[in-house]
Amino acid sequence: xxxxxxxxxxxxxxxxxxxxxxxxxxxxxxxxxxxxxxxxxxxxxxxxxxxxxxxxxxxxxxxxxxxxxxxxxxxxxxxxxxxxxxxxxxxxxxxxxxxxxxxxxxxxxxxxxxxxxxxxxxxxxxxxxxxxxxxxxxxxxxxxxxxxxxxxxxx
Amino acid sequence: xxxxxxxxxxxxxxxxxxxxxxxxxxxxxxxxxxxxxxxxxxxxxxxxxxxxxxxxxxxxxxxxxxxxxxxxxxxxxxxxxxxxxxxxxxxxxxxxxxxxxxxxxxxxxxxxxxxxxxxxxxxxxxxxxxxxxxxxxxxxxxxxxxxxxxxxxxxxxxxxxxxxxxxxxxxxxxxxxxxxxxxxxxxxxxxxxxxxxxxxxxxxxxxxxxxxxxxxxxxxxxxxxxxxxxxxxxxxxxxxxxxxxxxxxxxxxxxxxxxxxxxxxxxxxxxxxxxxxxxxxxxxxxxxxxxxxxxxxxxxxxxxxxxxxxxxxxxxxxxxxxxxxxxxxxxxxxxxxxxxxxxxxxxxxxxxxxxxxxxxxxxxxxxxxxxxxxxxxxxxxxxxxxx
Ligand SMILES: Cc1cc2nc3c(=O)[nH]c(=O)nc-3n(C[C@H](O)[C@H](O)[C@H](O)COP(=O)(O)O)c2cc1C
Ligand code: SF4
Ligand code: FES
Numbered sequence: 001x002x003x004x005x006x007x008x009x010x011x012x013x014x015x016x017x018x019x020x021x022x023x024x025x026x027x028x029x030x031x032x033x034x035x036x037x038x039x040x041x042x043x044x045x046x047x048x049x050x051x052x053x054x055x056x057x058x059x060x061x062x063x064x065x066x067x068x069x070x071x072x073x074x075x076x077x078x079x080x081x082x083x084x085x086x087x088x089x090x091x092x093x094x095x096x097x098x099x100x101x102x103x104x105x106x107x108x109x110x111x112x113x114x115x116x117x118x119x120x121x122x123x124x125x126x127x128x129x130x131x132x133x134x135x136x137x138x139x140x141x142x143x144x145x146x147x148x149x150x151x152x153x154x155x
Numbered sequence: 156x157x158x159x160x161x162x163x164x165x166x167x168x169x170x171x172x173x174x175x176x177x178x179x180x181x182x183x184x185x186x187x188x189x190x191x192x193x194x195x196x197x198x199x200x201x202x203x204x205x206x207x208x209x210x211x212x213x214x215x216x217x218x219x220x221x222x223x224x225x226x227x228x229x230x231x232x233x234x235x236x237x238x239x240x241x242x243x244x245x246x247x248x249x250x251x252x253x254x255x256x257x258x259x260x261x262x263x264x265x266x267x268x269x270x271x272x273x274x275x276x277x278x279x280x281x282x283x284x285x286x287x288x289x290x291x292x293x294x295x296x297x298x299x300x301x302x303x304x305x306x307x308x309x310x311x312x313x314x315x316x317x318x319x320x321x322x323x324x325x326x327x328x329x330x331x332x333x334x335x336x337x338x339x340x341x342x343x344x345x346x347x348x349x350x351x352x353x354x355x356x357x358x359x360x361x362x363x364x365x366x367x368x369x370x371x372x373x374x375x376x377x378x379x380x381x382x383x384x385x386x387x388x389x390x391x392x393x394x395x396x397x398x399x400x401x402x403x404x405x406x407x408x409x410x411x412x413x414x415x416x417x418x419x420x421x422x423x424x425x426x427x428x429x430x431x432x433x434x435x436x437x438x439x440x441x442x443x444x445x446x447x448x449x450x451x452x453x454x455x456x457x458x459x460x461x462x463x464x465x466x467x468x469x470x471x472x473x474x475x476x477x478x479x480x481x482x483x484x485x486x487x488x489x490x491x492x493x494x495x496x497x498x499x500x501x502x503x504x505x506x507x508x509x510x511x512x513x514x515x516x517x518x519x520x521x522x523x524x525x526x527x528x529x530x531x532x533x534x535x536x537x538x539x540x541x542x
Contacts, residue, residue, distance in 0.1 A: 018324070019323060019324040019325070020322070020323055020324045021324065022324035023304075023305070023307060023321065023324055024305070026307075027272075027305055027307060057326060058324065058325060058326055061309065061326040061327060061328075061473075062272075062306075062307035062308055062309050062327070063307070063308035063309060064272045064307040064308035065307050065308075079463075080234045080235075080422075080463065080467060081234060081235075081386075081422075081449065081459075081460055081463040081464070082234075082235060082385045082386050082449055084459075084463060085386065085387070085455065117273075117308065118232070118234070118310060118467055118470065118471065119232065119233070119234040119235070119236075119467075120273050121231055121232075121236065121237040121239075121240050121271070121273060121274065122237060123234070123235050123236075123237055123383065123385035123386075123391070123449075124237060124383070124384065124385045124391035124392050124393070125391070126385070130273065133275040133276050134276065135276060
């Protein structure tokens with residue numbers, strides 16, 4: 001809780017304390033924490049002097065401003081049509097096997113969350129995915145296995 | 156019948172362009188000179204709606220209000236579109252240059268690039284280019300600054316008024332129109348919002364002249380356009396092509412020999428089946444596109460394609476108005492029920508009526524355009540929806 005307070009204060013110092021600062025602050029929390037906890041929400045509301053309901057209502061509008069607990073690495077696979085056609089389903093299956101979770105879940109060690117998302121703007125190189133802000137394209141089962149092993153090694 | 160043949164063009168990514176020089180020279184011109192050039196070129200917005208860019212700038216320039224803004228729409232969320240990312244990666248100075256030129260015309264001092272959250276990885280490089288750009292402006296003595304604002308994973312924020320709401324720190328819910336952005340946009344001040352590509356085109360028109368641009372394309376669709384080509388094609392990617400070609404030529408060039416349909420304009424665009432390739436013109440007089448061209452060959456189920464689109468809309472609807480929120484849910488349930496045999500084939504007609512109702516009663520372009528793909532797919536591939 002004290003760390004959250006520090007984080008939010010720091011972000012508010014950087015981005016300001018107006019309503020227009022709200023999204024940059026929430027995005028800053030995501031970068032650090034991967035999700036916005038109740039404590040963080042309350043803290044933001046206090047810093048900006050608006051109601052926690054407003055903060056919550058705004059955050060939940062945006063699919064990247066998660067309010068549910070997420071792992072250190074959030075994997076988002078594109079589910080839109082051309083990635084789907086290029087084998088997104090196998091990629092999901094491989095990931096589910098590797099991480100032993102289903103889409104929507106987080107690993108027990110809180111390292112990985114597996115999600116689907118809409119078109120990422122890499123349709124000519126599908127299937128595509130994001131891990132946090134990093135892009136991976138033209139995924140194959142081998143490629144994805146390697147990528148995840150790399151992440152696991154570096155945790 | 157189209158009289159244009161498929162022709163590759165190299166304006167957007169053209170590397171012989173000295174951006175700083177073009178910018179300096181353009182900003183030396185009077186605002187009326189620039190405006191005339193953009194108006195004469197016939198350039199229409201590349202973000203989908205195709206509003207004449209010169210007119211938009213003119214309207215904003217006529218507003219008496221002192222505080223005005225230029226916004227670059229880099230939310231690029233339409234399924235099958237990826238050209239703005241490429242522009243921002245390869246020629247960011249042309250985008251910023253277009254914004255500065257627009258700022259000169261309308262009298263703005265502040266600009267914003269609204270970048271979709273999925274493109275966060277571009278931000279650091281863009282900020283570096285911005286430093287260079289701001290230094291040039293300082294040398295010229297032109298008072299204009301650009302900031303980057305990040306989106307957070309919401310397709311609807313590409314809709315201009317939702318984008319302003321998002322920039323103001325709110326839920327990205329579209330506003331009522333009118334008033335239009337040129338009167339009341341970001342912070343309720345006169346704002347020009349343009350697609351990334353439109354801004355580059357404006358910049359390049361200042362360089363090559365409206366005449367050169369006008370020589371390309373047709374009366375209704377001047378110039379060239381970037382196409383994002385994906386799906387069943389051996390050469391997926393980004394191509395700049397002259398507007399006004401027949402879809403048939405396009406398919407010949409980019410198809411895999413077995414193309415059964417092309418979705419023109421993304422999930423909110425139209426599906427054109429093989430039998431209509433010949434008569435279909437790509438441009439504002441035919442089927443317009445923000446650049447998304449998805450090819451499907453005969454191995455694909457058009458039911459799966461339609462279901463994927465409807466799910467996309469259901470998820471991305473902001474939920475603010477009932478026709479769109481509930482309509483998307485019902486369309487999805489409806490096609491699933493027909494496929495399972497729980498509803499008879501005639502129920503498709505009911506669903507099409509619902510889509511038409513959404514077109515006239517939804518508040519913004521999202522709900523209004525669901526019927527485009529829904530009806531064009533259902534009309535042309537009815538059997539695939541049922542069996
Ligand atoms: C649901 C929806 C999403 C949109 N997404 C985008 C987008 O990602 N990029 C874009 O430039 N325009 C998008 N638009 C169109 C914008 O509202 C606006 O018309 C455009 O940015 C104007 O720029 P232009 O005249 O240069 O095309 C979208 C519209 C709707 C209704
Ligand atoms: S049409 Fe859909 S996206 Fe647009 S305002 Fe209504 S609910 Fe929101
Ligand atoms: S469809 Fe997957 S990135 Fe566009």
